[in-house]
Amino acid sequence: MKIVASINDPDMLDLAVSAGANFIELRLDLIEDDLVSTIELIRARTVIPIIATLRSRDEGGRFTGDADAWFEIVDPLIRHVDIVDVEVRYREHAPAIKTHGVQIIASHHRPEMPDRLELDAIESDLRAFGDIPKIAVGPQSQADVLALLAFTAEAQKPICVSIVGDKYRYTRALLPLFGSEFAYCHAGTPTAKGQYHVEELKQLLEMLQ
Numbered sequence: 001m002k003i004v005a006s007i008n009d010p011d012m013l014d015l016a017v018s019a020g021a022n023f024i025e026l027r028l029d030l031i032e033d034d035l036v037s038t039i040e041l042i043r044a045r046t047v048i049p050i051i052a053t054l055r056s057r058d059e060g061g062r063f064t065g066d067a068d069a070w071f072e073i074v075d076p077l078i079r080h081v082d083i084v085d086v087e088v089r090y091r092e093h094a095p096a097i098k099t100h101g102v103q104i105i106a107s108h109h110r111p112e113m114p115d116r117l118e119l120d121a122i123e124s125d126l127r128a129f130g131d132i133p134k135i136a137v138g139p140q141s142q143a144d145v146l147a148l149l150a151f152t153a154e155a156q157k158p159i160c161v162s163i164v165g166d167k168y169r170y171t172r173a174l175l176p177l178f179g180s181e182f183a184y185c186h187a188g189t190p191t192a193k194g195q196y197h198v199e200e201l202k203q204l205l206e207m208l209q
């Protein structure tokens with residue numbers, strides 16, 4: 001299991017690294033500065049693997065362009081990173097991204113809680129173009145939390161499962177124990193509701209394991 005520090009400012013890099021993050025996620029949709037120079041700066045300052053994420057507004061981010069506009073932004077950055085997060089709506093560009101030798105996190109976010117058949121179908125769809133499927137959904141009950149944990153435990157690995165929103169946020173600390181490959185945290189400024197700080201999640205996992 002890897003702890004990902006999701007950052008929107010290169011100034012948070014040192015805090016993320018000192019807190020013990022295993023991966024850095026750069027939320028490109030939340031960065032105001034020039035992306036190429038920002039990513040070159042971060043690459044020069046750490047050997048920790050970098051995930052590049054340009055999150056659409058529909059799935060919780062700020063990017064509103066089409067797939068070609070998305071790829072125009074992401075393409076120049078790929079050579080500096082280790083993993084690229086690709087939503088289903090941008091999947092047509094996955095083959096071109098893979099020619100750079102990077103991995104793809106194929107991601108899907110929705111605020112609702114799909115049933116098991118839907119979760120299985122989403123996973124299958126994501127595995128068709130990505131190396132690691134990432135499914136982030138919104139549990140609405142303790143039964144949903146249990147169903148999400150069961151799905152995670154029984155799914156083919158690797159898989160990343162997370163939750164959308166801050167309802168049942170404790171599930172974020174349990175999903176890695178049930179096989180989720182990545183746990184997304186913040187290093188001072190959350191990039192999504194419900195995130196724990198890297199240090200908090202490390203402590204939680206050390207106590208729970």
Ligand SMILES: O=C1C[C@@](O)(C(=O)O)C[C@@H](O)[C@@H]1O
Nearest residue numbers: 006053162163184191192195
């Ligand atoms: O998909 C995810 C998970 C996330 O939305 C979260 O809820 O922690 C944060 C995003 O930056 C990341 O790309």
